[in-house]
Amino acid sequence: MPISHAELITLTCPACGTSHTADIWLIVAPDERPDLVEQIRNGTLHTATCPQCGQTRTLDAPLLIFRPTAEPPILFAPAQQTSTEQDQQHAAELIGILRQRLGAAWNDAWLGQGLTVVPRQILPLALADDPAAALQELAVQMQQALAELRRRDPEAFARLEAEAQQAMAALLAADQTPDEAPASAATTDAPALIQALDAFLNARTWIDSYRQVQAHPELLSDEALALLEQRIAAARTVGNSRAVAFFEEHLSLLRRCREVGIPRAFAAKMLPPETLAQAEAAGLTPAQAIEAAAQAMDIGSGVDVPSRFRNDLQQAKEAEQRYRRTGDRAALDAAAAAWQRVLDDPAFARSQERFQLAAMNDAGVIFLQRYWSVGHIADLNRAIELWQRAVELTPPDSPDRPARLNNLGTGLRARYARSGRLEDLDAAIAAWQQALDATPPDSPARLPRPPRSAEQPGDRAARPLCPQRAAGGA
Structure with a gap:
């Protein structure tokens, strides 16, 4: 063959x-x-x-x-x-x-x-x-092209040189922690602003982004928008179209917040137009509509996160954010290891069942991400096992069941793509159908789902919440 x-x-x-x-x-x-x-x-x-x-x-x-x-x-x-x-x-x-x-x-x-x-x-x-x-030859060709541009159009060369310097500065700033920010920042508040901006960009759900902008109105300042514009320029310089689209989406949202207010801008971002219209007809403000949607989709409401697990869950969250920001596989390994420590802890089996189910679901998302990154079948099998167990233990009428079925279907579909086994494809289709059947047409669960679905890789509305954050923090 x-x-x-x-x-x-x-x-x-x-x-x-x-x-x-x-x-x-x-x-x-x-x-x-x-x-x-x-x-x-x-x-x-x-x-x-x-x-x-x-x-x-x-x-x-x-x-x-x-x-x-x-x-x-x-x-x-x-x-x-x-x-x-x-x-x-x-x-x-x-x-x-x-x-x-x-x-x-x-x-x-x-x-x-x-x-x-x-x-x-x-x-x-x-x-x-x-x-x-080949790289050396390419560098020589680029130098020759730049020299020709400088001779033929000095103004264009000067603009290109300035943009390159700005892009390099933005790339360096993106790789630094707030404490490493250069002393020559525009204002003494620049490190704090960069930290707030990074938290906004790295938020795993639009709900989290909304909370971040509410807590840090300085994200709507001219300086914050200028920082985002620098990152867009840097991404364009290196030809990273995905980063350009990501930063532009967030810049557009911040500009919209300045125009119509934070709640209205985020409500339009998070909720389908017909849902937003229904909320307004019911007399809800945009902020109330957002909170209603968050409560409808929050699996962690009322879940007590045992203090024993909080440190590991915090490590898992921070490691996943670091992986999303840098692509560092070591960070993904750290997140998976933290989740595994939670699952292996003897006290886990004695913890509140809703916490156990949320933990199994979200740990499965991390193992699936590592499978996509590295390709080890053991990670995919582990994710599927966790989702199967979570689905088995989730009551049929639970609002969390459709999302967990969605995740299970995604894992089975990925294993079918790997093995070609039709049994996995049939099981994936069955899981997705059960998820659809379990979700009423007018249910809030049909809103864009910030918490826990891995159904659409790359869709921000599908990013999971760790149980700690879903329970309101710890």
């Missing part, structure tokens, strides 16, 4: 309307298909051409490179218009296909240090026979 893998898709030409098919290569083994490597180098691997009019367009798709004798042996280049969680899911699914094609020849050691992610823009460098020489 060939190792390289393509999927046949049907396209409609935007120029002439002709329907045609195209092979989209998702896995490439250079030793097997050197012609595809050449297409990667010249940027045409994912280019589709209309057979009728010759119109070409580039499709946005992920790519896995398999080179068993190279170091690292597996490279993953994400699609360019996807979220980090979607990239993780794509990588896990492509790794699953590669495992199937290799069969007994698969070696777990290839992912022993995790999966190496390479931005699409520099993938040709990574595949060069001499990457160092």
Whole structure:
């Protein structure tokens, strides 16, 4: 069986309307298909051409490179218009296909240090026979181009140089903790403002973001918006379209808060228009509508988080936030380890059942994230086991049951993508159907669900809350 893998898709030409098919290569083994490597180098691997009019367009798709004798042996280049969680899911699914094609020849050691992610823009460098020489040649070409720009258009060169300096400063600031902020900050309050801004950006739900802006009105200041604009410029400079979209979404929300007020801006962000209209018709203010939605979707209401677990839960929360901010796999390992300590503690089985169920659900989300990041089947199986147990113990009429069924369906679907076992796909469909059947059409649970669903990787409304935060903090 060939190792390289393509999927046949049907396209409609935007120029002439002709329907045609195209092979989209998702896995490439250079030793097997050197012609595809050449297409990667010249940027045409994912280019589709209309057979009728010759119109070409580039499709946005992920790519896995398999080179068993190279170091690292597996490279993953994400699609360019996807979220980090979607990239993780794509990588896990492509790794699953590669495992199937290799069969007994698969070696777990290839992912022993995790999966190496390479931005699409520099993938040709990574595949060069001499990457160092290729990088040096590229640097020389860039220097020549900049010198030509400086000679031909000094003003444009000056603008580019200023933007590059600003982008570098923003990137450095993004990597620093508030205590490491430079002494030359614009005001003495800059470190505190950066800390508040980072907390706003790293909030795992829109409810948490809302609380952060309420607590820190300085996030609506000109200085805060300027900091966000710097991060957008930095992300554009390095070609990170996902980061650009993420920062722009938050900047737009803060600007809207300045225009119409914090509650109204967040209510429009979090609630469907028809729900917001119903709330207003019932005489609820935007702030009251947000609180009603939060209470309807808060699994932790009334849950007593034992003090014994609070330190581990705090560590898990902070480690997950660090992973989301930096992509550091060690942070993801730390989050998983903290959750595992909670689950393994002898006192866990004696704790309040609602806390146990919330903990099992949210721990499963972390193990699924690590599976998407690293590809170890043990993490996926662990997530599924936790969700199965949580579903078994959740009462049929519990408002938490649909979200847990959603998560279980997501895990089973991921395992089907890995193994090809139809039993997993059937079970995933059944779980999703049960989740839908358990949710009344007019239930608040059909609102965008900030707490605990892993159903849509990359959708912020699907990020989980740890039981500690759901219980109102500890």
